[in-house]
Amino acid sequence: MxxxxxxxxxxxxxxxxxxxxxxxxxxxxxxxxxxxxxxxxxxxxxxxxxxxxxxxxxxxWFFNGIWDSPSLSACREMLDGRTGACFAVLTERWNQLLFGFKYPPDLYWRPTLAFVLLFVAAAPVLFMKYLPRQMLIFTGLYPFIAFWLIWGGSIMVPIFALLGVLLGAFVYWRTLTISAGVAVLAGIVAALVFWWASRLVTAPLGDVLALQPVVSRDLGGFMVNMLLGVVCVSLSLPFGIMLALGRQSRMPIIKWICVVFIEFIRGVPLITLLFVANVVLAYFLPPGTTFDLILRVIIMITMFSSAYIAEVIRGGLAALPRGQYEAADSLGLDYAQSMQLIILPQALKISIPGIVNVAVGLFKDTTLVSIISMFDIVGMIRGPILASTEWNGVYWELFGFACLLFFIVCYGISQYSQWLERELRTDHR
Amino acid sequence: MTTISDPPKASFQLSMLIYDTRFRSYTFQFIALILLMLLIGYLGANLMKNLSDQGQNISFRFLQDPSGYDINQRPIEYDSQSTHLRASIVGVLNTLIVAFLGCLTATVFGVVAGVLRLSPNWLVRKLMAVYVEAFRNVPVLIWILIIFTVMTAVMPAPNAFRGENATSSMLFDAVAFTNRGVYVPSPVWGSGSMVVVLTFLASIIGMFYYRRYATKLLYDTGKLLPMGWPSLVILFVPSILMYFVMGQPISLDYPELRGFNFQGGLHIRGSLIALWFALAIYTGAFIAENVRAGIQAVSKGQTEAAASLGLRPNRIMNLVILPQALRVIIPPLISQYLNLTKNSSLAIAVGYMDVTGTLGGITLNQTGRAIECVLLLMLFYLTISLSISAVMNVYNNSIKLKER
Amino acid sequence: MKKTVFLGALTVAGLAAGASAAATLDDVKARGKLNCGVTTGLVGFAAPDANGVWEGFDVALCRAVAAAVLGDANAVEFVPTTGKTRFTALASGEIDLLARNTTWTFSRDTDLKFDFVGINYYDGQGFLVPKALGVSSAKELDGATVCIQTGTTTELNLADFFRANNISYEPVPIETNAEGQQQYLAGACDSYTTDASGLASTRAAFENPGDHVILPEIISKEPLGPLVRHGDNDWGDIVRWTLNALITAEELGVTSANVNELASAPGSNPEINRLLGTEGNLGEMISLDSDWAKRAIASVGNYGEVFEKNIGEKTPIGLSRGLNAQWTDGGLLYSPPFR
Known part of the structure; x- marks a missing residue:
């Protein structure tokens, strides 16, 4: 080789x-x-x-669906033995599903407008970085506009409510130098006094710019779920923060009041609290006082979610490094300043996923009001729609529709919170 | 401040209650206490006034009165002549039954879905994601109603099982799915069955001892005893032998269509199934997320280290990943159990007679004692929650100790 | 949105608290509306129609009271109540009057502190079964599954009936009539039991009412009537005598068609004159004007008209008068005299 x-x-x-x-x-x-x-x-x-x-x-089932028919039997006839859905129940009862069966039909534009404005109001909060700060003014005004749109009545009521809030805020800022606790108390007292006094003025001005009033009992359908969800979550945020701070407080009595409240509320199912709103609360009010079931429910659900949000925020407060508290102290900031400027912004940021979870859970739990004979979307389906002669026996289309509505809202919110988490991540991982 | 040039005066001024931090906290607490007492006093006074206006009082004596109503699912002896108290206890037991079944099933669903969500299989991963998102984002009440509707509107009526040309038939001649629930055979405990049961219990203990012995032997000497089949042998063989020795004391009672309904066997009512499965599937979706988060919290290095030791994938999961992941998984898991138990109060929507249905439902309606009933109801749930929280705290502390 | 709700609570609480001390009649007059508790929906007795207007036998009584007190039969706020919420709603003052086919029982009248002011429907509990079941008597229902509305007297009667006959049954508790109807139609229960009138009303809403029968046994007495809070006797009198006015009107032949004519001048029958206020001062005695009964009758008609219009034989409900005929026709309706 x-x-x-x-x-x-x-x-x-x-x-x-x-x-x-x-x-x-x-x-x-x-x-x-x-x-x-x-x-x-x-x-x-x-x-x-x-x-x-x-x-x-x-x-x-889906593609053979019938979208236009007056009743289930007519729909079955049209299907002629084929498998198919009767989506006609949705088109025929559309307004009932969304607004309930008693909201005046010619006023449907009002809750619809309030719903559209909700996005305008929520946008600057949700996308803080991308929208001008001035839009927050509208967010602040929104609750009053929405109240006026949905319930109607004189515009004086929301205007004076707003003035009361402003006065309360003003008093809060002026007294803040004394102490945070004093300021919160003073603010609330000032607002309450103002509202109490303003009744004298609003009563004679009852028909200034008055929309046709709608009583709460006439609200229904998915509107009630949205309303309860939005109102209770936004109400429970400030209460939740206060409870969380109270639970962290060094003053034993205040701490224990908060602990007992939080643990009690978290220990019982929402349905028992709704029973309280429905059948027991009346006993604890001055004789002869009655107010709307929906208002009682709002109070109870707000208490419920405040306790959960307080726990989430407490987690956020506990997760902050000790150094942040000490740094705030060393700058000579007092309690209110250190909380507002240093601690809460960071703690709330950490708590956002938890708060969103609570909010989604709460929104889903608003369906429980159907058990205490309120006609939210589940109540409408189980009550007036399924009991009617025309639509007795249509289950899947209705429940599917309700599932879809809730899925869209809840999934949307949770996707948003994931996006926000990424957005707010300030460490350089 | 000016403490050096201007030493604090000994005299006490009223303004110091607000401006002096030493006294301020006392002032606040005092005010808070007064406000709280005023609130309680106000509510209490209203309550007393309302009750006396209506000529009522707070009294729990109604619990001793005959309830007058029947309950369909009775874990203990109960009829319409029993007291309201007994009706409440039946309700409590029913709550515990559905909560126990629900927690068990939810754990199975959750762990399976959570592990499969991390599976290398794309299709399975996506399916599980769909399951989790679909169930987490729709109210549990709607799921309960949907499953209940399946149970009542889709399943055949008992009548369909009747006659020559019945349209439905029983599964294996033993299980009947009807729109009133599922009928399954139930065991009948004859004389001597106690011995069989005791043998079985002893076998379980024996099995544990064998496994401990085998592990110890492995650690001490390196000798590997087989684990799988001897365990099974120890578990079943003695019991089966004893079963025949005692002359087959345990038999099955098969459900049979008599009169309007199936008779005999165990009747699992549609309401129980609806509640059980809806709660299990719904909570399972949350548990799946907890499990996934727990597994992902174990760092990749652990898996790689285990793999470099030559462990096989299922051993890595069992010996390295899961023990560490469990620490992260268990606390939220327990709070999910708690949520499930509280959500079981939605039983009232499908007429399952849990404690909310008996004490908070029919008893409340029949006696009109709203305050007392709701109070007792809250106390019950509060007791359960607080005791589970206590257990959880103990557990949290115990795993904290092991941390270095 | 936090402060608005507070404001709402405060205004409502404030307004209500201001008026709470006064009697129910003054409350109603001040409010300009009568708050009337009805069922959440039982066709023929109280149910909203397609436009959300409440109609029915119980609704008519609410309207008659509103017409007598406020002069407007439409000045009624209907509050739907369930078996659970009805008594609380009345006790707490959320409603002024409960007209929700509620059975008059000893304990409700005494222990729960309500006043039943009369009976507007003599009812009894019955059973509804599908014809296909082949049952002709309630005593054949041994082992059957029975749907039952919780929180009602029917639940207790049912337990008593089956115990007395020593037969077994499986109760399926349901919350509202609508649910009971769905469960029954789905075949989840063999029989649905409630007041016979309620069964007739439920059956009327079925697609094929002819496939179902109401069994002959009536297992209980269910005198249904309106009730008010204990202690405000003036208000109780107004409701009681409005009901009696409707019953008396039928007895005396006063109808919504001829009431205006009869009330224009005193006629030959002194009781009609007293009823319609052309003679005597009965209205004054219950703090109303003299036309009160005339307005009530003119707005809804007399008892017979209300019955025929809402639940009578010509309606889909198809109830015959039976016990609810005038005493002169062999029934139990017997109004005390207007004198």
Missing amino acids: SRDNLAFVRSHMLPEAPPPVAETGAVKWLRENLFSSVGNTLLTLVSAYVVVRILFGVAP
Whole structure:
């Protein structure tokens, strides 16, 4: 054997071979993600079977759906034995599902407008960085506008309510130098006194710019769920912060009041609190006092969610490094300043996912009011719609619709909170 | 401040109550206490006034009166002549039954879904994500109603099982799915069955001892005893032998269609199933997220270290990942159990006779004792919550000690 | 939104507290509306129609009281109540009058501190079963599944009936009539039990009412009547005598058609004259004007008209007068005289 024969010098490059079929593109993806092992292949096949079964079951039902028919029996006739949904119940009872059966039909534009404005009002809070700060003014005004739109009545009531809030805030800022506790108390007292006094003025001005009033009892449908959700979450934030701070307080009595309140509320199911609102609360009010069921429910749900939000915020406060508190002290800030400028902004930021979870949970829990004979969307479905002669027996379309509404809102909120978490992340990971 | 040039005066001024930090906290607490007492006094006075106006009083004597109503699911002896107190206890037991079943099933759903959400299989991963998102984002009340509707509107009536050309038939001639619930065979404990049960209990203890012995042997000598099949043998063989020795004392009572309904066997009512599964699936979705977060909280390095030791994937999961993940998983898991128990009060929506249905429902309606009933109801849930929280605190402290 | 709600609470609480000390009649007059508790929906007795206007037998009584007191039969705020909330709503003053087919019982009248002011419907508890079940008597229901509305006297009667006959049953508790109807139609229970009138009303809402029968046994006495809070006898008198006015009007042949004519001048029958205020001063004695009964009758008609219009044989409910006929026709309706 001569050495020449052994020598090998490549004179030209081989053409680049494509990777094996099994290692590229869709095939590779399939192999890695679906058929990597025997067990995995089995799992894939089983899940694919389940998906196909569900799709084949639901698709004809969905696509054969009848959207226009006066009653279930008419709809069944139109379907003529085929599998198909009777979505006609949704179109026929659309307004009932959204607004309840007693809200005056010619006033539907008012809650609708309030709903649209909700987005305008929420936007500057939700996308703080991207929208001008001035829009926050509208957010502050929104509750009063929404109240006026939904309940109607004289515009003087919300205006004086707003003035009361402003006065309370003014008093709070002026007394803040004394102490945070004094300021909160003084602010609340000032607002209460103002509202009490303003009744004398609003009563004679009852018909200034008055929209047709609607009593709370006439509210219904998904509107009630939205209303309770939005009102109670926004109300429970300030209460939750106060309770959380109270629980962290060094003053034992205040601390224990907060602890007992929080643990009590968290220990009982919401439904028992709603029973309280429904059948017991009246005993604890001055004889002859009655106020709306919806208002009683708002009070109870707000108490409920305040306790949960307080726990979330307490977690946030506890997670802050001790150094932040000490740094605030070393700058000579007093309690109110250190809380407002240093501690709460950071603690609230940490608590955002938790607060959103509570808010989503609370929004879902608003369906419980159907159990105490309020006609929210579940109450409407179970009561007036399913009991009517025309639509007795339509279940899936109605429940599916309710599921869809809740899913859209809750999923939307949780996606937003994930986005916000990424947005607020200030460490450089 | 000016403390050096202007030493604090000994004399006490009224303004110091607000401006002097030493006294301020006392002032506040005093004010808070007064306000609280005023509030309680105000509410209490209103209560007394209202009650006396209506000529009523607060009294728990009604608990001793005959209830007068029947309950369909009775874990203990109860009829319409029993007292309201007994009706409440039946309700409490029913709550505990559904809570126990629900927690068990929710854990299974949650762990399976949570682990599968991290599976390398894309399709399974997506399916589980759909499950979690779909169930987490829709109110549990709607799920309860949907499953209840499935149970009542889709399942065949007992009548469909009747006659020559019945449209429905029982599964294995033993299980009947009807729109009134599911009927399954129930065991009948004959004489001597106690011995079989005791043997089985002893086998369980024996199995644990065997496994401990095998582990100890492995650690001491490195000798590996088989684990799987001997455990099974120890668990079942003695009991089965004893079963035949005692002359087959345990038999099954099969449900049978007699009269309007199936008779015999165990009747799991539609309301229980609806509540049980809805709570389990709903809570399972939350538990899945907890499990996923727990597993992801274990750092990747742990998996790699275990793999570099030559452990196989399922051993890595069992020996390295899960023990560490459990620490993160268990506290939220327990609070999910608590939520499930509280959510079981939604039983009232489907007519399941839990404590909210008996004490907070029918007893309240029949006696009109709203304050007393709601108070007792709250106390019950509060006791459960606080005792579970106490257990959780003990657990949290115990795992804290191991941290270095 | 936090402060508005507070404000609402305060204004409402303040307004209500201001008026709380006064009697119910003054409250109603000050408010300009009568708050009347009704069921959440039982066709024929009280249910909102397609436009949300409440209609029915119990509703008519509310309207008659409103017409007598306020002069406007539409000045009524209907408050839907369930079996659970009805008594609390009345006790707390949320409603002035409960007209929700409520059975007059000893304990409700005494222990719960309410005053039943009369009976507007003599009822009894019955059973509704599908014809296909082949049952002809309630005593054949051994082992049956029975749907029952919780929080009602029917629940207690049911337990008593089955215990007395020593047969077993499986109760399925439900919260509202609507649910009971769905469960029954789905076949989740063999039989649905409630007041016979309620059964007739429920059956009328079925797609095929003919497939279902009401069993002949009536297992209880259920005198249904309006009730008010204990202690305000003046208000109780007004409701009681409005009801009696409707019953008497039928007895005397006063209808919504001829009431205006009869009230224009004193006629030959002195009792009609006293009833319609053309003679004597009965209205004054209950703090109303002399036309009170005339307005009540003119707005809703006499008892017979109310019955025929809402639940009578010509309506889908199809109830016959039976016990609810005038005493002169062999029924139990017997109003004390207007004198």
